[in-house]
Amino acid sequence: MKLGFIGTGALTSAVVSGLKSHTDNSVPVLLSPRNQEIADDLASRYADVRVATDNQAVLDACDTIMVAVRPQVAREILSALRFRPDHHVVSLIATLSREDIAGLASPAARVTKALPMPMIARRQGATLIYPSDPDMADFFGRLGKVIATDDADEFNALSVVTATFAAYFKYLDTVYGWLKDHGVADAKANDYIATIYKALAHAPDATSDPGFMHLAEEYATRGGINEQVLRELTARGMFDAFAESLGSVHLRILASQS
Numbered sequence: 702m703k704l705g706f707i708g709t710g711a712l713t714s715a716v717v718s719g720l721k722s723h724t725d726n727s728v729p730v731l732l733s734p735r736n737q738e739i740a741d742d743l744a745s746r747y748a749d750v751r752v753a754t755d756n757q758a759v760l761d762a763c764d765t766i767m768v769a770v771r772p773q774v775a776r777e778i779l780s781a782l783r784f785r786p787d788h789h790v791v792s793l794i795a796t797l798s799r800e801d802i803a804g805l806a807s808p809a810a811r812v813t814k815a816l817p818m819p820m821i822a823r824r825q826g827a828t829l830i831y832p833s834d835p836d837m838a839d840f841f842g843r844l845g846k847v848i849a850t851d852d853a854d855e856f857n858a859l860s861v862v863t864a865t866f867a868a869y870f871k872y873l874d875t876v877y878g879w880l881k882d883h884g885v886a887d888a889k890a891n892d893y894i895a896t897i898y899k900a901l902a903h904a905p906d907a908t909s910d911p912g913f914m915h916l917a918e919e920y921a922t923r924g925g926i927n928e929q930v931l932r933e934l935t936a937r938g939m940f941d942a943f944a945e946s947l948g949s950v951h952l953r954i955l956a957s958q959s
């Protein structure tokens with residue numbers, strides 16, 4: 702594989718860093734020159750990462766092209782490029798459909814959507830792939846887990862999960878802020894919350910039940926303090942509001958695709 706990137710921003714930097722931290726990292730990488738600072742930094746860190754003179758030079762030298770520009774500029778950038786029929790185009794753009802990208806990257810016939818997350822830089826997390834593709838399953842499988850689907854609706858629904866990270870950290874920060882207001886030292890509060898929640902994140906590994914409510918119930922001892930928080934937040938509609946937000950993100954993702 703000769704791997705090229707159109708768009709060298711936060712996500713490209715994470716994918717390249719993850720790739721080059723793996724022992725089997727022999728895939729050469731050619732980056733588009735924007736963002737110049739990020740591209741130069743990656744090229745200075747890894748011997749087989751180079752920066753092309755322009756976007757077309759990336760296409761001309763590579764067989765697999767990852768597209769990682771913002772959706773607002775993607776149409777203009779891609780329609781100015783000459784793709785080949787043998788290019789494998791992998792769009793990392795969260796909100797453009799595979800059909801949109803296929804139209805813009807014609808005559809390239811093989812078009813895959815992939816949704817890696819920034820933690821791929823540490824080879825953690827999971828990448829969504831649509832449709833299933835053995836080469837991308839192998840590539841992203843070395844950088845974390847791969848969840849592949851052949852159903853565009855399922856891909857779009859799964860994508861909604863990626864909208865929940867900031868709210869998760871706000872939840873943790875609410876606990877942190879409360880501890881600080883009650884005189885707990887910064888480092889101790891952070892250490893306790895981070896360590897406990899890391900352990901909780903492993904709880905699903907020990908069960909075959911695909912849902913999560915049984916874990917909530919396991920911790921919600923009847924009459925206990927976990928049951929109290931769960932009951933009070935449920936009564937105030939916090940989880941209904943959260944589910945409503947998931948629905949509106951889903952509609953936004955669907956509306957952004959033609």
Ligand SMILES: NC(=O)c1ccc[n+]([C@@H]2O[C@H](COP(=O)([O-])OP(=O)(O)OC[C@H]3O[C@@H](n4cnc5c(N)ncnc54)[C@H](OP(=O)(O)O)[C@@H]3O)[C@@H](O)[C@H]2O)c1
Pocket residue numbers: 707708709710711712713733734735736737756768769770771772774778793794795796816817818819
């Ligand atoms: N970051 C995430 O967590 C994440 C997760 C999943 C999917 N995505 C998707 O990945 C894509 C990129 O996201 P990002 O966070 O990496 O954005 P970003 O940091 O803003 O990177 C976008 C890059 O595109 C470059 N660019 C702009 N115009 C260009 C042109 N004409 N030719 C070549 N490159 C050009 C920008 O360069 P300049 O700085 O020079 O303008 C920048 O380096 C988005 O479509 C997003 O939906 C991101």
